[in-house]
Amino acid sequence: MDEIEDLCGNLRLTEEEEIIVECSSGSEEEVLRKGARRLVVKICANRAVGKEVVANTMRKIWRISKRASFLEVGKNVFIITFANHADRQHALEGKPWLFDNFQFILKLYEGDLEPGKMKFNVESFWVHIFNLPLGHMTKDWGERTGQSMGKALDVDVDEGGIGWGKYLRVRVELNLHKPTASGRIVMVQDKKIWLTFKYKKLPRLCFVCGWILNGVDGCSVAADTDCFGLMPIINVGLHSQTLT
Known part of the structure; x- marks a missing residue:
């Protein structure tokens, strides 16, 4: 991400691209208001998971009053909108959660943060x-x-x-x-x-290094693990x- 920002910083913008769009304070308040019923989640699986599958599964696990909506903003990263504050609080207080034995990381919704800068570590x-x-x-x-x-x-x-x-x-x-x-x-x-x-x-751990999450390059100890190192631990x- 830092490399991308450095690259963008070195770009020569056209006159059209230099136009700055300003947001009013009223729109920021609206973002915060809507965020009061939202959370952000990352499913730490090495395969893509569909939002409908996640929504149906987690409603049964959470036992919330109404089905929450999931909006995908990245690979296995979703914004969750709950029907009410009580359902949202129930999901937060019950952490940690698992999805198919993979870590299901819930974070507070930050409306002014770009999806690529969200950290789930x-x-x-x-x-x-x-x-x-x-x-x-x-x-x-x-x-x-x-x-x-x-x-x-x-x-x-x-x-x-x-x-x-x-x-x-x-x-x-x-x-x-x-x-x-x-x-x-x-x-x-x-x-x-x-x-x-x-x-x-x-959740599942890397059976080599014991980490819950490895980077995109795999296990730092053994190069032959899967891309996230998320395997059932055998130790x-x-x-x-x-x-x-």
Whole structure:
């Protein structure tokens, strides 16, 4: 994209092409108003997916009141218009979503952003952290562990900041272009403890590098993977960390 912008910057425009079109503030307000019921999605599959198939499938998965409309703006990139704000909020709060076991990345609608500049490189997941000592099943430890993975968004604890149960549940925003970690080593009173991670709704991963998304050139570790590296993972250690 930067190369295209540099190329355009070096072009010599004709007098006709130098005419500037200005938009009034009223039209911007209209864009924002319409965007209040919209989201943008990218389906991270290595094959094209038709909008009607996506619309029919996701209505069943979301269980929304009315069918949402999908407008294709790029390969597997769609603008979704919901019938009401409640349906839109339901889709946002239920993230992450999968489509045919491929990552279904939802983003807020930005009406002033060109489709080619939209970035779909992060997604939030609920991660179950096992093997924390009982006294460390807290919001503070959840945030520390979550920050080591990406960006900690939420920790499922009670009003006192304590998590009760077999695991601590943390919502983390992950970079999809990095390996998916199966755990972490933590130091508790000079003792090393291995924490095991289990992910909710984890999609297909590259079986070589562990990334959820690879670039258009394929896996950075092995050149013989498919163009997105989106294959069912065969590493037993990571496969066991997936929750449905």
